[in-house]
Amino acid sequence: MPELPEVEITRRHLAGVMTGALIQEVAVTHERTARYNSGPREVEDRLVGRRVSDVGRTGKFLHATLDDGQMMVAHLGMSGRFTIDGEAEPHTHFRASLDTGNIVRFVDPRTFGFVAVFNEEEIGFSGLARLGPDAWTSPLGPAELEQALAGRTAAIKALLLDQGLISGLGNIYADEALHKARIHPMSAGGSIASGELAALIQAIREVLEAAIENGGTSLSDLAYLLPDGRAGENLEQLMVYGRTDLPCLTCGTPIRRILVRSRSTHFCPSCQQGPSA
DNA sequence: ACCTCCCTGGCC
DNA sequence: GGCCAGGGAGGT
Numbered sequence: 001m002p003e004l005p006e007v008e009i010t011r012r013h014l015a016g017v018m019t020g021a022l023i024q025e026v027a028v029t030h031e032r033t034a035r036y037n038s039g040p041r042e043v044e045d046r047l048v049g050r051r052v053s054d055v056g057r058t059g060k061f062l063h064a065t066l067d068d069g070q071m072m073v074a075h076l077g078m079s080g081r082f083t084i085d086g087e088a089e090p091h092t093h094f095r096a097s098l099d100t101g102n103i104v105r106f107v108d109p110r111t112f113g114f115v116a117v118f119n120e121e122e123i124g125f126s127g128l129a130r131l132g133p134d135a136w137t138s139p140l141g142p143a144e145l146e147q148a149l150a151g152r153t154a155a156i157k158a159l160l161l162d163q164g165l166i167s168g169l170g171n172i173y174a175d176e177a178l179h180k181a182r183i184h185p186m187s188a189g190g191s192i193a194s195g196e197l198a199a200l201i202q203a204i205r206e207v208l209e210a211a212i213e214n215g216g217t218s219l220s221d222l223a224y225l226l227p228d229g230r231a232g233e234n235l236e237q238l239m240v241y242g243r244t245d246l247p248c249l250t251c252g253t254p255i256r257r258i259l260v261r262s263r264s265t266h267f268c269p270s271c272q273q274g275p276s277a
Numbered sequence: 278a279c280c281t282c283c284c285t286g287g288c289c
Numbered sequence: 290g291g292c293c294a295g296g297g298a299g300g301t
Binding site for chain 1: 284
Binding site: 001003060075076077078110111112127161163171264 | 293294295298
């Protein structure tokens with residue numbers, strides 16, 4: 001499932017082919033993919049003839065600035081990925097032909113993702129406007145994180161997934177960062193000592209850095225692939241995610257899986273103990 | 278601050 | 290043949 005590292009890798013590929021290019025033809029072939037505009041036709045009409053000035057990312061949202069001040073905004077959701085000059089494979093819901101000859105496609109079997117075109121006002125009402133600071137490009141400092149978590153009784157795992165607090169972390173990297181920082185996922189956010197928060201900030205940075213370097217995490221379902229079709233190689237770096245009942249790679253204790261806010265959560269009961277344990 | 282829904286391929 | 294995966298929007 002695409003999280004910040006996978007979206008960042010996608011952004012770099014898209015920036016390489018889209019920056020400076022003219023969008024000549026667009027086809028949106030699934031209603032749901034265009035659900036944040038009035039429909040496929042609007043997305044097509046607002047993109048055709050526009051030139052892309054840059055491709056950015058905030059949290060898990062991709063955004064390309066267009067020459068008329070609009071933005072193309074995309075989210076990969078659960079199963080979305082962009083391909084560049086790939087084949088017209090099943091579940092392709094968006095295709096853009098550029099004046100460079102490159103063809104960008106959006107493939108998304110579960111249709112949790114979307115492609116939208118927003119002007120400045122529309123962006124203010126979109127999910128983009130509700131994002132907290134990006135976990136990679138604008139990481140909170142220890143004092144800021146401590147302030148953000150003060151008084152919060154919710155589990156730290158749930159808080160790390162709250163995109164309004166910090167944007168970009170999903171289920172995989174939240175579990176990985178908590179393991180690296182040796183924090184129990186059920187710890188109340190406001191109860192975590194400042195030293196542990198400093199460790200958490202560092203763990204988030206290291207987990208994301210490794211994932212980006214490794215091309216992201218492609219799980220066995222291969223829902224996520226790089227835009228050039230290759231699988232990311234970060235799976236083998238995962239310490240807890242998807243390793244239920246397997247020995248902890250740090251201490252050998254079997255990894256446990258619990259539900260936190262109905263999200264599967266993986267942790268080592270030995271390495272990650274609550275502050276009181 | 279919580280719950281429900283959306284959606285489909287893959288797996289038991 | 291049914292269940293699971295889960296990000297984010299919208300509602301209570």
